[in-house]
Amino acid sequence: MLPKYKRILLKLSGESLMGASNYGIDPKVITQYAHDIKTVTDLGVQVAVVIGGGNIYRGMNEAETGIERAQGDYMGMLATVINGMALQSGLEKAGMYTRLQSAIKMEQIAEPYIRRRAIRHLEKGRVVIFGAGTGNPYFTTDTAASLRAIEIQADVILKGTRVDGIYTADPEKDPSATKYETITFSEVYQKSLNVMDMTAFTLCQENKLPIIVFDMNKTGNLLQVIMGRNVGTLVKG
Ligand code: UDP
Numbered sequence: 070m071l072p073k074y075k076r077i078l079l080k081l082s083g084e085s086l087m088g089a090s091n092y093g094i095d096p097k098v099i100t101q102y103a104h105d106i107k108t109v110t111d112l113g114v115q116v117a118v119v120i121g122g123g124n125i126y127r128g129m130n131e132a133e134t135g136i137e138r139a140q141g142d143y144m145g146m147l148a149t150v151i152n153g154m155a156l157q158s159g160l161e162k163a164g165m166y167t168r169l170q171s172a173i174k175m176e177q178i179a180e181p182y183i184r185r186r187a188i189r190h191l192e193k194g195r196v197v198i199f200g201a202g203t204g205n206p207y208f209t210t211d212t213a214a215s216l217r218a219i220e221i222q223a224d225v226i227l228k229g230t231r232v233d234g235i236y237t238a239d240p241e242k243d244p245s246a247t248k249y250e251t252i253t254f255s256e257v258y259q260k261s262l263n264v265m266d267m268t269a270f271t272l273c274q275e276n277k278l279p280i281i282v283f284d285m286n287k288t289g290n291l292l293q294v295i296m297g298r299n300v301g302t303l304v305k306g
Contacts (some may be wrong), residue, residue: 073297076115076191078218080228081108083121083152093251094142094152094154098162098286099159102139105291107163108197115191117221118198120156122148126250128206142206146173148262151211153200155177166195172204172213184220191221211269219276226278228265229285233301253301264304273304282306 072195088095106169110116125148128141136144153169160167168190171179180186190197202213218226235257238246254274257264264270264282273280283294283301293300
């Protein structure tokens with residue numbers, strides 16, 4: 070069977086990199102992600118990744134940190150580059166060719182973000198990691214993921230989370246919550262379900278970019294999603 074998607078944008082949260090701890094990067098998680106990404110690149114799927122930074126720094130809580138929001142946001146963006154470098158090294162260890170492109174220039178460690186170059190890398194089978202979010206404060210890495218996915222004309226954005234899809238209510242709080250297999254963009258709005266922040270979500274909707282929310286921490290799930298199997302929740306127009 071052929072993969073359903075040819076070019077994907079995989080959004081990984083920074084928090085998921087923590088594994089069982091409450092800060093930093095768990096090497097076991099990196100190894101698992103690298104293994105799962107390799108399984109799909111081996112099928113010829115082009116993979117771009119946007120990674121969050123929440124395991125290291127989040128800029129939003131000025132009241133707690135005492136650091137001005139914009140300054141904190143830039144710190145958060147730098148955190149995503151650290152995660153990107155960790156993932157890059159895991160992917161290379163697993164035998165993949167990779168490039169890290171940063172939305173904030175830091176030429177010694179990453180290429181600057183150049184859309185056409187990113188596409189060229191993907192065509193050559195390299196995994197492209199987009200670091201530093203959108204390069205702008207007051208945005209999130211979910212928005213960076215939507216933006217980059219649209220720019221590189223990805224077929225789908227895959228949001229890897231710790232939950233295995235979108236539920237009628239928070240499954241950790243409400244045991245009667247049930248999972249949606251598919252849902253439309255407008256239903257998500259109407260029911261105020263939390264898929265991505267509104268900026269990210271609206272970008273996907275306006276550009277007809279489907280989103281799949283799935284559990285990336287279960288090994289093999291990424292492949293299932295790529296093959297079009299019924300894993301996670303598909304959001305579409
Ligand atoms: N951030 C930002 N602009 C962006 C992307 C990220 O300012 O385009 C900052 C923001 O402070 C955010 C932090 O980087 O809190 C880490 O990103 P995010 O919270 O999206 O990571 P995740 O929740 O996926 O771990």
